[in-house]
Amino acid sequence: MSKKFHAVTIFPGMLQTYLGFGILKRAIQGNLLSVDIHNLRDYATDKHKTVDDYPYGGGAGMVMKPDPFFRIVDSLWPAKEKRKVIMLSPRGRLFNQDAAYELSQENRDIIFFCGRYEAIDQRVSDYLVDEEYSIGDYILTGGELPTLVIIDAVARLIPGVLGDFNSTEEESFSWGLLDYPHYTRPEHYHGMSVPGVLLSGNHSEITRWRKKQAIKATLENRPDLLQKYALSAKDKELLKEIKEDSNELDRSN
Ligand code: 4GM
Secondary structure (H helix, E strand, O other): OOEEEEEEEOOHHHHHHHHOOHHHHHHHHOOOEEEEEEEHHHHOOOOOOOOEEOOOOOOOOOEEOHHHHHHHHHHHOOOHHHEEEEEEEEEEEEOOHHHHHHHHOOOOEEEEEOOOOOEEOHHHHHHOOOEEEEOOOOOOOOOHHHHHHHHHHHHOOOOOOOOOOOHHHHOHHHHOOOOOOOOOOOOEEOOEEOOHHHHOOOHHHHHHHHHHHHHHHHHHHOHHHHHHOOOOHHHHHHHHHHHHHHHHHHHHO
């Protein structure tokens, strides 16, 4: 069973371009994934193909008209039970790795509405949209990038899309911590050396070092994640070491 995405946008080329490279291109060519891109303007009915209009109540900016969205859904996905419509907006539920897993398990076709201008008429959201997502607390000029972000995050969870089987299980968010630092050749570069433990061949020491570095990065950059993470007795020992290391540094400064 391959994953079927659709995106509705007034700028099809934006999505087409990103999907034409790298792992997503290969996944699409290999039929693991399909992304159909639809031009909303094709579903406007007036001679100027208008998709936006002035806001009722006044205020800055334009609002996307409801009719083109209703017409495209009626014509392409009339069966409500066979579709899941997602809208991207700063008002949505925050998209994260858990949401990516949920969407990767979804059997219905997933349809993304990419807004432009200030907003989409609320009746689109009320009547057609099943879920509203935000990719973060900032405003963009359109929903195209958030749509690509979600397609990308979900696609790499589909079996076979990443060559390497283990790589999604091992990485940072699957274990609830940020990633540890990675190194490749050369061993010495611009006066900086690869940590000796990684060259030691001692796999239990390497695992311990990586876990400690992951906890350290999470403590420094995302203490909120560390709060939610169930620290084992070993992890608490590592955390203690991290705090001792930083106290030593403070004393030597
Ligand atoms: C308002 C309503 C999503 C704005 C609908 C979309 C940021 C995000 C837009 C819209 C967006 C986000 C377009 N900006 N944080 N702008 O996920 O589609």
